Every structure is written in structure tokens, then in C-alpha cells.
Amino acid sequence: MRFRAKIVDLGCLNHFTRVSNTISKLAKTCTLRLSPDKLYFILSDKVANGGVSMWCELAQPSLSSSSRIVTHDIPVGVIPRKLWTDFREPTVPDFDVSIYLPVLKTMKSVVERMKNISNHVVIEANLKGEMNLKIETDLVCITTHFKDLGNPSWASEDASQDRDSENMAEARIDIKKLLQFLAGQQVNPTKALCNIVHNRIVHFILLHEDVSLQYFIPALS
Template identity: 60%
Template sequence: MRFRAKISDAGCLAHFSRAVATVAKLAKACALRLTAERLVFVAGARGAAGGARLWCEVRQGNVFDEFQMEGAAAEKNEIYLEVTPENLSRALKTAQNAKAVKIKLTNKHCPCLTVAVELPSLSSTSRVVTHDIPVGIIPRKLWNDFSEPSVPDFDVSIYLPALKTMKSVVERMKNLSNSIVIEANLNGEMNLKIETDLVCVTTHFKDLGNPPWGSQKSSQERDLETMAEARIDIKRLLQLLAGQQVNPTKALCNIASKRIVHFILLHEDVSLQYFIPALV
């Protein structure tokens, strides 16, 4: 079982660091799934994280200059590791001005992801800062626990408003309630609602647009004005909005009424999916 990768481009390094930092904000522990084409951070696969699930995928082709891996099982060339994403994020933060960063699976008293940061130097000799991050090896019999979550049949798919705006709204609302209702329709309208015995507050967003792949089937079965809604934990939503650093070029959510809200953030070679189950 071997893994070795290298990033030399400053932009790619910053992009990867932001993706890891986002994962670290959303999960204290996760699985890191390594394949020949991608790295995937998986959290909440076995009911952790308060029911929320995370799937963050980094396609390695345009990010890493070198990427070599050899899995433990010949029939399935993959490696599954238990990692603390905050430790990896901290190591990458020391690499902001690095000439190159190498990441390698090593065994130093225990399995580790060794991050070697090559820093610029005034002399001809490079300075290298090394971080050894302990990891756990996930056995083959548990790999199915970390497969990609299936997306439920949703009632509405809608593009999100500017995430900074949405974050600002939710931050104000969290002082009023522990839960928030997200509702949207196939006419590009979305509402964020707080409903308590004392107060009802609603923020309306219009003309957001609906992804065509999400609305083709549903639009034939549903009235465009009909709202799909789900009540979710407001802290989970704010955790996503406050923690994301990938600066997505596309952000959308799928709502399965009274069941789940599925968020998707896309930016170049990184995609992040976050599933928040509806509260009863």
C-alpha cells in the first residue's frame, strides 16, 4: 500500500488547502478515500456528525504535479484512511509560500500522512518543514460504509443566492430558533423561515433559477409555484455557510420535502456535497 503526491503550483496548493480547510470546519474526523483519479473526504457515513453527511471530492489531475498510489487490494486499487482534517489543514497552512509540497503515506511508529513543505531559502539549500499526521487504516471489510451517498428523489432543485448574503441572514436567525425551514419552488423562489410561538420571520429570494437537470421531471408533476420544504438544524446550515472556503462557481440545493436538504458546491476540480436531514 503506497501513496505519494506533489503540488508545485501555488494556485493549485491554495485551492487544495481551501478544500481541506472547509472539510475541517464541517467534520472533526473523516475518512480519506484515495483512488487513482481523486481524493474524497467522507464524514458522517456511519451516523456521526449529528446525522449530517459530507462528501468532498478533489479530482487530482489538474491539482497535483505527481500522484502515485497503490492500493491494498489488487481487485480494487483504493486506500481508505481515518484522518483528522484539522491536522492536515494546519500542515497546509504552513505552505502558503512553499516552492512545493509533498504528501506521502509513511509508517513512523504508526501510519502517518507525512506532509513535507519545501520553503524558499536565501541559500542554495532548501528548507523543508515536515509534518507527520497520524492516520488509521480502514480495513477492506468496512469500505462499503464510505461509498458515495445516494441522492434521494427530490422535489425541487434550486440555485442558492450569494452564500455571503445567505450566511448573514442565517446568522441573524440563529438567535431566534434552533431550527430553520428552507422552502423553494420550480419558479426560482426560495424562502428561509423561522417559526416559533413568539415570532415568524421569513426572508424571500427570487429569480434564483432552477437547474434544468433537477426540474425536468418534477416540473411535469408539480405546479411551478408549489413550495417544497424541510426544517433542519440551523447550526448545521450555518456551519456549512461559515466554513466553506472553496468559493464555488455554482451552489445549489435539492429539497426532498420533510426528508433532507442536499447542498452541492462546485468549483473547478473540487465538488462538495452536504446532506442535512430534516427534523421531525
Template identity: 55%
Template sequence: MKFRGKIIDVACLNHFTRVCNTISRLTKSCVLRLTPDHLFFILSEKVANGGVSMWCELAQVNFFDEYQMEGVTLDDNEICLEVAPENLARALKTVQNSKALKVKLTKKHCPCLTVAADLPSLSSVSRVVTHDVPVDIVPRKLWHEFKEPHMPDFDVSIYLPPLKTLKNVVDRMKNLSQFLVLEANMSGEMNLKIETDLVSVTTHFKDLGNPPWGDDVSQRDREVMAQVRLDVRRLQQFLTGQQVHPTKALCNLVHHRLVHLILLHEDVSLQYFIPTVA
């Protein structure tokens, strides 16, 4: 297995760093899947057991000036690495002003993603800073656990309000209850609700719009609300962590089962699945 990549463009490096920062705030550990055309950050907890799942996809050509990889075999030309995204984000943060950044899969005391940066210098002597980020090689027999998740058979799909506004609302609601009800319909309406023995609070959003997914959705009653009951900390973690600055943000609701959040950017797509709680 071999992997090496090089980033020269400062804007691409900053964007890649923001993506890694976002991932690091969503999970302590994830799988980095490398293919000839894409990089994927994957978290695959068992949703049935209350865990969240994540799928973040990056087209390598939009980030790397040079990109070479050789997988396990020609038929299975990919590499799966278990990595702590916080370590990767920390390494990238220290090299933001570099003239060039190289990332390489190496074997030292253990398998590592070695991040090497050529930093500007006032003298003729170049300064190279190197970080070794430990990784674990995911065995081929486990690869089936890290494939792209299926689009759920949702009841409602709706565009999200501005994420900063949504975060401010959720931050306030977190102080009132551990749980939050999110409901929406196909008429562009979304409500966030907190109900306890002491207080009942609802925030209404209107005219958000609904993505045009096709005939199946258009045939449903547009006024009927689908709802999920969530651990408010899960939703807050997602909203606090995102630095992708999406051009579109939407969510799909599977009534009483799941919320599927999607952030879309020209270079990045991030999907996040939060299961309902009883």
C-alpha cells in the first residue's frame, strides 16, 4: 500500500484544514478511506444502538496538486485507515503558512500519516516541520462496514435555516432539557420544541423550502409533520463543529426514527445521521 499527496495552493490547504477540524469536533476516531479519486471520512456507529453515523466525501482533485495511491490490489484499489481526526487537524493547524504540504503513508514505530510542511524562512535554509499521525490499517475483511450509506426512505425533506441561527436556538434549548423534538413538513415549515414539567418552548421556521427529490415525496400530504426526538447534545455537536460553510444544508426526517443532515459544498459533502431516542 502506498499513498502520497501534495498541496501547494494555500486556499486548498485552508479548506482541507477546515474539513479536518469539522470532523475532529464530530468524532474522536473515524476511518479515512482513500481511493484514486476521493477521500472519505467515515464514522459507522450502530444507529440501532443509539450511535451516530457520518459520511464526508472529498474529491481529491479539488485539494491536492499531486496525488498518488496504490491500494491492496488492483481490484481493491483503496486504503482504509483508522485515525484520530483531532491529531490530523492539530498537525495541519501548525503548518497553515507553508509553501507546500506533503502527506504520506509511512511505517515508523507504527503506521503513520506523515505530514511534512515546507515553511517560509528569512534565510536561504528551508524549514521543514514534520508530524507523524499514528493510524491503524483497517483489515480488508472489515471494509464492507465503511461503504456509502443508503439514502433513508424519509417522510420529509427540508432545507435548513441558517446554521448559525439554528445553533443559537439549540444552544439555548440545551439549557432547558436534554431532549429536543425536531419536526418538519413538505410545506417548508420546521419546529424545534422543548417540553418539560416546568416549561414548554417552540421555535418556528417557515418558508424554508423543500428539495425536489421526485414523485414519491410530492405525493405525500404537504402539511403533515414528521418528527424525531433527539438528544440535544448530538444536534448541538453537529452545529458547533461544522466549518465547511456549505452552499446548501438540508435534513431528511424518518418519522420517529432518524434525522439525516446533509451539508453540500462545491468540494465537500457531509452526511450525518442522528437516531431518535425514546
């Protein structure tokens, strides 16, 4: 079966292309869910089994009779209705720390260098706008510090009253999965956030106008 889509504005086409190129860097295949006002790109690997998970929303533009129409056929497989509940928006566990990310290109450059030394990276952050990327081997320990990143307003509101703002929440994750996420970004987010559930999961959120992308990387034991 083939899926035929029509994009009625060249600006929207370029925007859609950037989003789809980002998705293609994160997954070989994904689920596309359609609604009257949004497109959803879904990757639902089981985080509990070590797989990453992704949820991306893209608002559909209003139609314009004066716009050009671009048509492209894509082979697809249709998901039976009885399985639709398997492709709902992932629930986010109560996180210990939420923090704004540094410039993604800078973060990507750091992680690329670290990848040559270790297969894993520890990402840690606190409620004072501080984040560290660490790798540890038998021979070397390397840490990159980021300061004054800021924490979203809900971070201080939802934080436990007995949690010290300087205490770090951390998760040890697959460095290749982190680099894959950073290397694939073409949406140029206006906001990029990271939520950490201590020793359980790292949850990234990218926001740009009518696009939001969530990416979940499970912690390693």
C-alpha cells in the first residue's frame, strides 16, 4: 500500500523536510499518525528493554488555493485499529531535575570527542542550572561542565521540598544513542530541555514554533 500526501505551501514543504530528515536520523522506520490538525511521528521501542522512544508533533497548515501542490508516494503498512492504543503519547515519569540544554552544536561536539573514549556517558544536572557530561574508564575520567543554563519554572514548582537544589540527578546512558539524537537535529529548536529521572531515564524535549519532539533514552544499569 502507498500513502500519498499533498503539501500546499513550499515553506511548509521545507519545514516538513527538516522534520522528516531529523526523524530519519533517529529511526529507520516510524509510525505516522494523522489527525485533522496535526501529524505525529512515533517511535515506540520499549524503553524498559533498552530501546529509545520518540514522539514528534507537527501542526498541519491551513490550505491555500493559490499555493503549489507537491505530491509524493511513500510505501506504508496500515496499523490495525485494535493496535492504535500502542501508539499513544508516552507518559513521562515524575522527573527529579528539569534543565535547559546548552547549545546543541556545542553539546554534540563534546559528545563526539567522548565517544572515542567510552561507550557510555553520565548526564547529570541540578536545580541551579548546572549540567555535567562525564565519562569514566579504568584509565581516565573526563567531565565537561555547563553552568547558568537555567531551569524551567515548573522545575522549582514541582521539586520536592526536601531536595537540595545543588544535588545532582544523573543517568548513565548509551553515548551512541545520545549522539544520534544530537547529530540528527535540523529543526533548530527555540527551546531545548532535558528531564532526568535519577538512574532511570533521560527525557529530551525540543520545541520550535509548531513542532515539538520528545526523545527518551533509558538509563543503563
